[in-house]
Amino acid sequence: MKHIFKKGLMVAAVATAGLTAAPMAFAETMNVTVVAGHPPVFRWVKHTSQTFIPAVNAALEGTGHTINWSEQYGGSLAKVGEELEAVEEGLAEIGLVSSLFDPAKLAPQNVTYFTPFVVSDSTLVGEWMDKLQASNADMQAAWDANGLVYLGGAIGIDDYLLMTNFPITSIADLDGHKIGAPGPAVNWLKGTGAVGVSGNLTTYYNEIKTGVYDGVIVFASAALPGKLHEVAPYITKVGFGAQYAGGIAVNKDWFEGLDPVVQQALRDAAEADRVAYHADLDASVTKFLGIMESQGATVTEVDDAFRKEWADGMDNVAKLWVEKLNAAGVDGNAVLVDYMDTMRAAGATPVRDWDKE
Structure with a gap:
């Protein structure tokens, strides 16, 4: 150039x-x-x-x-x-x-x-x-x-949510539903019975509206600007994490x-x-959830047992990712341990210690 x-x-x-x-x-x-x-x-x-x-x-x-x-x-x-x-x-x-x-x-x-x-x-x-x-x-x-x-x-x-066009009261409710997710986040759906489909924010609205997806894994600070609550009004705070x-x-x-x-x-x-x-993001998340709720969305938060059931039911996606990195000549385990140790030292309490299994 x-x-x-x-x-x-x-x-x-x-x-x-x-x-x-x-x-x-x-x-x-x-x-x-x-x-x-x-x-x-x-x-x-x-x-x-x-x-x-x-x-x-x-x-x-x-x-x-x-x-x-x-x-x-x-x-x-x-x-x-x-x-x-x-x-x-x-x-x-x-x-x-x-x-x-x-x-x-x-x-x-x-x-x-x-x-x-x-x-x-x-x-x-x-x-x-x-x-x-x-x-x-x-x-x-x-x-x-x-x-x-x-x-x-x-x-x-910010902390990822589930936004769907159907209510969720248990993990079994996801069985057979098509859920859009960004890139590797599709892996989070393994073990739930849902069908994960790779997508991104620029297409979510139309794909839910036209029936390509029944819902998406997304975050509040983008969901409101993208008007996703209009087509997926059931918002479930699963706690997938930032x-x-x-x-x-x-x-x-x-x-x-x-x-x-x-x-x-x-x-x-x-x-x-x-x-x-x-700073802008932190100030908006609760506000945006409130706005979507005021416009007809239903917001629910799962309990710790639900969250643990979901996490424990997954494959150890981190381990599989490390194996792929190692095969490509990258020290995947070092990256994983470095990140997890950093988060724990900063005060995080993971639902599942992916690096210790």
Whole structure:
């Protein structure tokens, strides 16, 4: 890709004693494209515009560097799950990369989706997943292998729910029903009798409405903007747990060619984005459930016995995931133990200790 730079000479000095040119500092105006498959109605995309980009601009004030931003969201440049390739190929410099929908290329990043029922705190999951990706060699290698650098800006997802067009009072009620779920979350339905179908937020509404699904595994902060309660009015709080769905990554070649000042501005802005996004998310979840209930939805929460029955009835999806990673040359067990130990140390009490079986 041809990255466009407009450079204006700011300083040029010659050391007359040795007739040696001193380093020259340039002002740069860069054209930068940011891509996301989801539309800005979803919070993580909205914060790219409202938090990440303004934070970068503010950090660059007075440095001589400026950026002309092109924001390509909602499938205009890449669909959900295609963001990684768009950034890798240079169609965009920066992407909200949905690791959830790129399980082959970003397998270690999907650890939370193979460890349900661990913790419901999305802020905690987001913070620690960003830290793990800065320290875990296998997670770093996954980004590097695809020509990307991970900045941060973790997209933590609030506690997943079941939303259905039929009431649920027991796990047996799911038998034979088609339930849509994002990527690896389809595995959560094993042992319930439900038929899991892979899908994503951009299609859920129409697929429930037309009978492709009888319900979906989804989270409140996206369910309301997506109006899913209109077609799936039975909301069951199962307690699947908060998850990590992706974050902000950049084209590696492009990033490595940037002035360190710009690199740091991007990293700091990603952190600011994560903090602002999760504060916004935490403030909305209870509110959104209340709004959906006021508009006709029925919200119920299962008890601990129901939750344990569901978790115990599943295959150990984490173990199967580790085996696949190991076969591919990734230390899957180290990733799993690292994550589970981190969550327990932070105060989580998993319904099932996936790494200890």
